Amino acid sequence: MIKINNLSKIFRQKDTQVTALENITLEIEKGDIFGVIGMSGAGKSTLLRCLSGLEKPTGGTVEINGSRVSLQKGAGLGRQMGVVFQGYNLLMQKTVRQNVALPLEIAGRDKETRRQKVESLLKTVGLADKADCYPSQLSGGQKQRVAIARALANDPQILLCDEPTSALDPMTTGQVLDLLKEINSRLSVTVVIITHELGVVKSICNKVAVISNGRIAETGPARQVLGSPGSNATKLLLEWRV
Numbered sequence: 001m002i003k004i005n006n007l008s009k010i011f012r013q014k015d016t017q018v019t020a021l022e023n024i025t026l027e028i029e030k031g032d033i034f035g036v037i038g039m040s041g042a043g044k045s046t047l048l049r050c051l052s053g054l055e056k057p058t059g060g061t062v063e064i065n066g067s068r069v070s071l072q073k074g075a076g077l078g079r080q081m082g083v084v085f086q087g088y089n090l091l092m093q094k095t096v097r098q099n100v101a102l103p104l105e106i107a108g109r110d111k112e113t114r115r116q117k118v119e120s121l122l123k124t125v126g127l128a129d130k131a132d133c134y135p136s137q138l139s140g141g142q143k144q145r146v147a148i149a150r151a152l153a154n155d156p157q158i159l160l161c162d163e164p165t166s167a168l169d170p171m172t173t174g175q176v177l178d179l180l181k182e183i184n185s186r187l188s189v190t191v192v193i194i195t196h197e198l199g200v201v202k203s204i205c206n207k208v209a210v211i212s213n214g215r216i217a218e219t220g221p222a223r224q225v226l227g228s229p230g231s232n233a234t235k236l237l238l239e240w241r242v
Contacts, residue, residue, distance in 0.1 A: 001030040001190055002158065007060030009046050009214075020046040022214045024060065028207075030157075033184050033191045035205035035222060037198065039237065043214040044194045048162050051192075052083045064157070082151030086163040088143045090135040096122070096146050097131040103153040121149040124187075125179060141172035148179065152189070159183065161193045165200055177204045198237065202226060210234045 007024040010017050021043050028034045038044050049055035051062065062069045064080055090099050097118055104114045122128045125145040135143055144164060151159055161180070165173040181204055184191050193200060201208050201222055208226070209219040212233035218225055229235045 001032075001065060002026075002028040002192075003061075003063040004028075004051075005061045005063070007047070007050060007062070008058045009043075009050055009055065010058045020214050021050065021057070024211075024214075024216055026209055026216065026219065028190065028192060030190055031184070031188065032207055033181070033193065033205050035193045035195060035201040035208040036211060037195055037201050037208060037237065038211035038217075038233070040196065042211045044196070044211055045162065046214075047211070048083075048160060048194045052081065052160060080156055081158040081160055082154065082156035084144070084147050084151045084159065084161040084164055086166060088135070088147045090143060090146060090150075092135050095132050095134055096127060096138070099135070099146055100149045100153060103150060107154055117153060118149075121152055124152070124183070125149045139172070140168050141175060144168065144176055145179065148176075148183070152183070152187070156189065158190045158192060161191065163195055163197075164193060165195070165197065173200075174203075180204060198226070210237065 004024055004026045007021055008019070009021040010019050024047060036044055036047060046055065050057045091102070094102070100118045100121055101114045104117060109117070118131070119128070122131055125148055127142060127145050127149070130138065130142060135146070138146065164180070165176055168176060177200065180191055183189050193205060195201065205222045207220065208222040210217045210225065210231060210233050217231040217233035218229065225234060226238065229238060
């Protein structure tokens with residue numbers, strides 16, 4: 001479904017340059033819950049920003065279902081991808097209903113279509129009774145559910161999640177992961193999770209890529225990679241995180 005070929009990102013400032021990503025090549029199949037894991041500074045967030053169109057890559061290509069996608073800054077994967085940001089990125093002055101409806105408004109959907117879609121999404125994430133609340137009235141887990149609902153508003157094929165549980169307690173983490181599994185199964189949405197938490201990968205991901213110093217150190221079925229690591233980067237990750 002998603003083919004990332006030789007994706008690179010170099011940040012240049014005056015006479016210095018930093019290679020954040022170097023020749024990243026990954027294949028993510030339809031229906032996967034695919035984890036990208038690595039230590040802080042490994043390049044995970046840069047990869048997410050490149051895929052979502054928030055950062056223009058220096059080189060490389062991305063294909064979805066065989067069609068090459070523009071990687072100009074701001075283009076990203078368009079409506080084919082919904083993004084769940086680490087800090088929720090909810091508009092504090094808008095209600096839950098208004099936050100979820102925002103992508104539909106931008107897409108030019110009519111009022112009745114927006115109303116029906118928002119109601120359906122809030123039921124999906126278990127927040128139908130919070131439609132008229134503001135983000136300040138919600139818990140962290142509830143805010144994350146709103147962010148997930150908003151990311152699903154335009155029926156994306158892919159849901160890209162940036163550290164979706166990093167600010168949540170263990171019980172709420174489990175609830176959010178269960179929701180992502182349900183979305184993957186019931187809505188046939190491919191889920192890509194950027195994380196530093198091994199527990200998230202072990203709990204939800206069927207495949208994983210380990211990223212280290214801007215390169216892919218190892219990739220494959222999650223159980224195989226984490227059970228019998230073949231790279232020093234994965235072994236170090238397991239030593240520090242288990």
